[in-house]
Amino acid sequence: MATAKQQKPTVNLVFTNHVFQALDEAVAAMNPSSVHVLVDVNTKAFVLPLLQAESKAVADAKVIEIKAGEMFKNLDSLTYIWKQLGDGNANRRSLLINLGGGVVTDMGAFAAATFKRGIAFINVPTTLLCAVDACVGGKTGINFNGLKNEVGVFRDADLAIVSTLFFNTLTSQELLSGYAEMLKHALIYSPELTKKMLAYDVTNYNPDSLLHLLEESVAVKQKFVDADREDHGARRALNLGHTAGHAFESLALKRKSPLPHGYAVAFGMVVSLVVSRMKFGFPSDVLNTYVGYVSRHYGAFEISCNDYPQLLAYMHHDKKNDSGDTINCTLLRAIGDVAVNTSVTDDEMTAALDIYRDLLHLP
Amino acid sequence: MATAKQQKPTVNLVFTNHVFQALDEAVAAMNPSSVHVLVDVNTKAFVLPLLQAESKAVADAKVIEIKAGEMFKNLDSLTYIWKQLGDGNANRRSLLINLGGGVVTDMGAFAAATFKRGIAFINVPTTLLCAVDACVGGKTGINFNGLKNEVGVFRDADLAIVSTLFFNTLTSQELLSGYAEMLKHALIYSPELTKKMLAYDVTNYNPDSLLHLLEESVAVKQKFVDADREDHGARRALNLGHTAGHAFESLALKRKSPLPHGYAVAFGMVVSLVVSRMKFGFPSDVLNTYVGYVSRHYGAFEISCNDYPQLLAYMHHDKKNDSGDTINCTLLRAIGDVAVNTSVTDDEMTAALDIYRDLLHLP
Numbered sequence: 001m002a003t004a005k006q007q008k009p010t011v012n013l014v015f016t017n018h019v020f021q022a023l024d025e026a027v028a029a030m031n032p033s034s035v036h037v038l039v040d041v042n043t044k045a046f047v048l049p050l051l052q053a054e055s056k057a058v059a060d061a062k063v064i065e066i067k068a069g070e071m072f073k074n075l076d077s078l079t080y081i082w083k084q085l086g087d088g089n090a091n092r093r094s095l096l097i098n099l100g101g102g103v104v105t106d107m108g109a110f111a112a113a114t115f116k117r118g119i120a121f122i123n124v125p126t127t128l129l130c131a132v133d134a135c136v137g138g139k140t141g142i143n144f145n146g147l148k149n150e151v152g153v154f155r156d157a158d159l160a161i162v163s164t165l166f167f168n169t170l171t172s173q174e175l176l177s178g179y180a181e182m183l184k185h186a187l188i189y190s191p192e193l194t195k196k197m198l199a200y201d202v203t204n205y206n207p208d209s210l211l212h213l214l215e216e217s218v219a220v221k222q223k224f225v226d227a228d229r230e231d232h233g234a235r236r237a238l239n240l241g242h243t244a245g246h247a248f249e250s251l252a253l254k255r256k257s258p259l260p261h262g263y264a265v266a267f268g269m270v271v272s273l274v275v276s277r278m279k280f281g282f283p284s285d286v287l288n289t290y291v292g293y294v295s296r297h298y299g300a301f302e303i304s305c306n307d308y309p310q311l312l313a314y315m316h317h318d319k320k321n322d323s324g325d326t327i328n329c330t331l332l333r334a335i336g337d338v339a340v341n342t343s344v345t346d347d348e349m350t351a352a353l354d355i356y357r358d359l360l361h362l363p
Numbered sequence: 364m365a366t367a368k369q370q371k372p373t374v375n376l377v378f379t380n381h382v383f384q385a386l387d388e389a390v391a392a393m394n395p396s397s398v399h400v401l402v403d404v405n406t407k408a409f410v411l412p413l414l415q416a417e418s419k420a421v422a423d424a425k426v427i428e429i430k431a432g433e434m435f436k437n438l439d440s441l442t443y444i445w446k447q448l449g450d451g452n453a454n455r456r457s458l459l460i461n462l463g464g465g466v467v468t469d470m471g472a473f474a475a476a477t478f479k480r481g482i483a484f485i486n487v488p489t490t491l492l493c494a495v496d497a498c499v500g501g502k503t504g505i506n507f508n509g510l511k512n513e514v515g516v517f518r519d520a521d522l523a524i525v526s527t528l529f530f531n532t533l534t535s536q537e538l539l540s541g542y543a544e545m546l547k548h549a550l551i552y553s554p555e556l557t558k559k560m561l562a563y564d565v566t567n568y569n570p571d572s573l574l575h576l577l578e579e580s581v582a583v584k585q586k587f588v589d590a591d592r593e594d595h596g597a598r599r600a601l602n603l604g605h606t607a608g609h610a611f612e613s614l615a616l617k618r619k620s621p622l623p624h625g626y627a628v629a630f631g632m633v634v635s636l637v638v639s640r641m642k643f644g645f646p647s648d649v650l651n652t653y654v655g656y657v658s659r660h661y662g663a664f665e666i667s668c669n670d671y672p673q674l675l676a677y678m679h680h681d682k683k684n685d686s687g688d689t690i691n692c693t694l695l696r697a698i699g700d701v702a703v704n705t706s707v708t709d710d711e712m713t714a715a716l717d718i719y720r721d722l723l724h725l726p
Contacts, residue, residue, distance in 0.1 A: 079438065086508045117504060117515045141480060145449045152480045153516060
């Protein structure tokens with residue numbers, strides 16, 4: 001089966017808390033015919049003024065403002081961005097700076113990748129989750145027809161400037177949500193990084209030490225993405241915790257009390273590591289240390305055995321599940337030793353959910 | 364200035380009048396999870412039934428039908444295609460077959476390039492213009508915000524099956540419109556091909572000889588496209604005749620009697636060759652032979668000196684004109700010896716328009 005052909009990975013990533021200088025230097029080197037900056041209502045209020053004061057490139061830029069939140073990552077917002085670019089006289093040599101979290105960078109990147117068949121864009125993530133996840137890997141897009149990221153392209157940013165400069169406006173919950181993806185990167189990569197991260201309290205972070213951890217963490221994602229741009233094999237390591245995690249997220253939505261994505265992944269990884277222990281003898285000391293960290297910082301997502309049929313149904317319908325009767329999971333033989341596309345039966349998953357409840361002291 | 368990064372050129376092109384077999388073999392080799400076929404009202408009526416009768420792949424495919432014509436190459440139609448793909452259970456391993464002229468292939472290609480971040484697609488052009496032009500070069504997109512191809516991406520078809528099989532439903536005008544782009548390819552490439560093409564009457568074509576000419580002609584386009592995927596330099600050879608041609612098209616639209624694109628190019632190339640003669644001594648015998656062919660088959664687009672200010676204004680505002688005070692033209696020193704980005708003054712262009720009128724015996 002021929003599939004979408006993509007460009008080779010060439011993302012330019014800079015890790016710095018000297019964001020203004022990095023941005024102005026990059027824009028000067030790119031010499032665009034015009035600069036446009038995409039913000040949502042939050043980054044417009046809290047981040048844009050800083051950049052307008054300190055960065056010449058942003059001070060001179062035309063501002064495009066969209067509403068904040070996943071529900072506005074849609075065709076209407078995309079159409080608005082395209083129109084604002086056109087009406088703002090953007091041409092093929094223009095530059096779009098995406099200033100925000102994952103919604104802004106995913107949608108801004110897609111708008112830039114398609115406006116006049118592609119203009120340059122720079123991502124400046126303002127949340128930890130975006131810094132560690134959404135701004136690396138070239139996945140751009142919008143939600144459409146009731147489905148997440150139903151429409152988009154693979155396209156790397158010309159530059160992503162990753163910093164911890166704007167994280168002082170984030171809540172502990174937002175920090176922990178991003179940190180769960182960093183924990184995932186550590187678990188699929190190395191015992192050393194895992195140990196370091198499980199000893200770190202992100203809710204009480206130091207800007208420089210967190211920036212350094214971010215750099216290590218993003219390098220892990222980049223490594224898996226480079227090996228498998230289009231998400232058919234090795235890249236599925238990055239799905240660790242996401243099969244159960246997405247099921248928890250869907251159940252929480254059904255209960256009308258949404259669970260932040262990173263929390264769902266943190267809890268989902270408990271299930272993944274339990275199944276990994278059952279099927280591959282994943283070491284119990286690591287499992288217990290991880291569970292302790294999750295319990296301490298994230299609490300627990302409450303489920304009872306009455307929820308199992310619904311959770312199993314969600315896992316069978318996960319978009320990455322194309323293996324028929326069983327549930328397709330990413331598991332670990334040990335830290336850094338990933339087993340993608342592992343089949344898990346309903347009985348095994350049920351047993352793992354029982355153990356999940358025991359470990360997190362749920363009734 | 365960093366610009367959109369693109370995949371390397373890998374278009375698969377087949378020239379054959381055994382379309383059904385070629386299509387079924389290709390689809391069998393691709394083994395998609397589902398097949399969807401995009402048609403407009405015309406190709407649904409005149410071409411789809413043939414393919415449904417003779418091609419297993421198309422017989423089993425889900426049909427997506429859009430309205431015919433450039434005015435429907437828009438966001439509404441694109442949205443409809445995305446929705447039909449989703450509702451038809453297309454997934455990342457599905458295939459879209461675009462069956463039609465340039466509107467269907469441009470828009471279907473863009474829909475496929477963006478649905479779930481890119482699915483496979485095959486173009487089956489049904490018009491000469493599409494066969495020679497729109498289905499090669501990776502330019503996909505829609506019109507938006509009042510501008511042609513304002514939104515799109517560069518993405519090659521996984522396969523284009525070029526045939527003359529469906530041309531028996533085309534009018535002489537449609538054949539001549541496509542043939543003008545073939546003449547352009549000949550002029551920017553070789554005296555031999557030019558001579559052969561100026562001796563051929565496309566309105567009285569033989570399916571096999573025209574298919575052979577098409578193959579030679581498309582190879583020329585492919586050569587220039589491969590040298591310059593993103594249209595910054597060498598590819599501008601393909602703009603021969605388009606600066607004056609677009610101005611003629613715009614003027615015709617303003618007069619409310621639209622000129623087919625290929626006719627505009629045929630007339631625009633008369634102007635280009637006249638300017639080429641003035642500035643580079645392009646040989647007069649070739650100019651005269653070409654003018655004779657155009658006069659015989661295409662007639663003339665009528666202009667008077669009262670139209671000059673409007674025509675010059677259009678040429679200054681051509682989207683490929685980024686050279687300031689003068690008009691940016693693609694010219695020829697001789698057949699196959701292209702001078703892109705040549706500055707032409709208003710006085711020179713005015714003189715050329717006078718000569719255009721003389722050559723085509725306009726009052």
